[in-house]
Amino acid sequence: MLSQYCMDVLDLRSDTVTRPTPGMRKAMADAEVGDDVYGEDPTVNRLQESVAAMLGKECALWVPTGTMANQIAVGALVSQGDEIVCERGSHIVNYEGAAAPALWGAQTLVIDGTRGIFDAEALRAVLRRSEDVHAPLQKAVAVENTHNRGGGAVWPIATLRAVSQVAREAGLALHLDGARLWNAHVASGVALSEYAACADTVSVALSKGLGAPAGSLVATTRARLPLLRRLRKRLGGGMRQVGILAAAGLYALDHHLRRLEEDHRCAKALAEGVQGIRGLRCATPETNLLFVDVDLPMGAIAFAAACKAEGVLCNAEGGKARVRLVTHLDVPLARAGEAIARLKRAATR
Numbered sequence: 001m002l003s004q005y006c007m008d009v010l011d012l013r014s015d016t017v018t019r020p021t022p023g024m025r026k027a028m029a030d031a032e033v034g035d036d037v038y039g040e041d042p043t044v045n046r047l048q049e050s051v052a053a054m055l056g057k058e059c060a061l062w063v064p065t066g067t068m069a070n071q072i073a074v075g076a077l078v079s080q081g082d083e084i085v086c087e088r089g090s091h092i093v094n095y096e097g098a099a100a101p102a103l104w105g106a107q108t109l110v111i112d113g114t115r116g117i118f119d120a121e122a123l124r125a126v127l128r129r130s131e132d133v134h135a136p137l138q139k140a141v142a143v144e145n146t147h148n149r150g151g152g153a154v155w156p157i158a159t160l161r162a163v164s165q166v167a168r169e170a171g172l173a174l175h176l177d178g179a180r181l182w183n184a185h186v187a188s189g190v191a192l193s194e195y196a197a198c199a200d201t202v203s204v205a206l207s208k209g210l211g212a213p214a215g216s217l218v219a220t221t222r223a224r225l226p227l228l229r230r231l232r233k234r235l236g237g238g239m240r241q242v243g244i245l246a247a248a249g250l251y252a253l254d255h256h257l258r259r260l261e262e263d264h265r266c267a268k269a270l271a272e273g274v275q276g277i278r279g280l281r282c283a284t285p286e287t288n289l290l291f292v293d294v295d296l297p298m299g300a301i302a303f304a305a306a307c308k309a310e311g312v313l314c315n316a317e318g319g320k321a322r323v324r325l326v327t328h329l330d331v332p333l334a335r336a337g338e339a340i341a342r343l344k345r346a347a348t349r
């Protein structure tokens with residue numbers, strides 16, 4: 001059986017599987033560090049300032065994971081008995097262990113989107129009257145850009161602006177889960193700050209397409225920062241000489257941001273190849289996430305196992321009839337043809 005660490009395996013399960021490059025490792029080894037709980041790690045401070053500037057926000061706070069980034073942002077926007085409006089397929093609703101109700105006592109109200117994207121009317125339709133004593137108090141809305149389960153879909157900026165305006169008029173804060181906001185920016189050409197301007201809190205990840213081993217940031221206003229720091233500490237996310245990881249993030253922003261375009265081209269090349277394989281179907285992806293419908297007698301789980309035997313790792317989506325392929329730094333565009341040939345062999349096993 002092929003080992004997933006064997007050089008020949010094409011690991012397309014997620015963009016989180018990348019390993020630091022030699023240049024990134026050197027930047028980490030050379031990082032100047034201090035105690036970040038005291039705010040004294042110069043490399044973390046530099047990363048926070050860079051990311052805040054890129055997003056056009058007053059400040060940003062380092063956290064170890066994207067989940068913690070989302071949750072301290074949510075925790076800063078809602079209290080017990082409040083409600084946050086989320087899209088049905090969002091990461092916050094599906095993949096964060098029910099953290100919003102468990103940690104902050106807030107319920108999520110889910111609305112349906114198309115590939116994870118909903119419009120201003122959909123939000124307007126679920127707004128509640130704050131005078132109604134029966135209803136939870138609505139405090140926030142969350143959007144995800146790009147949308148993971150939506151197949152890496154990019155929010156059109158006009159749609160995001162309209163949703164943001166409805167939220168603001170209703171007195172709701174907007175959180176943008178931008179774990180892959182970098183991909184949205186590179187695919188659409190819309191400035192990161194344009195997306196971020198629609199939101200009160202923005203989370204971005206360094207450990208997905210950018211290829212750093214860990215780290216996310218929450219960008220927001222200076223006034224909200226002390227609360228975010230408090231919530232991060234409460235969740236155990238206050239770290240010490242974490243400049244070693246922040247250095248990887250700074251290196252990634254310098255060296256791996258523009259190259260996301262290659263991941264998007266690789267995903268499109270995979271899609272074209274998949275469209276020619278009998279029993280597999282997919283739409284053309286906008287970014288680096290490709291969902292493939294599996295209409296083979298073996299089903300998606302057995303197909304993923306057959307792919308593994310051929311040297312391609314991909315995730316079957318639960319018991320459903322699709323698999324997810326994600327392109328990233330460790331699978332260059334030059335290997336797309338080989339991946340397609342292996343997928344074809346797997347489909348005809």
Ligand SMILES: Cc1ncc(COP(=O)(O)O)c(C=O)c1O
Binds near residue numbers: 070147216
């Ligand atoms: C859209 C989105 N948000 C948040 C996260 C959470 O990131 P982490 O795995 O670092 O907690 C993920 C992880 O894949 C994600 O896809």
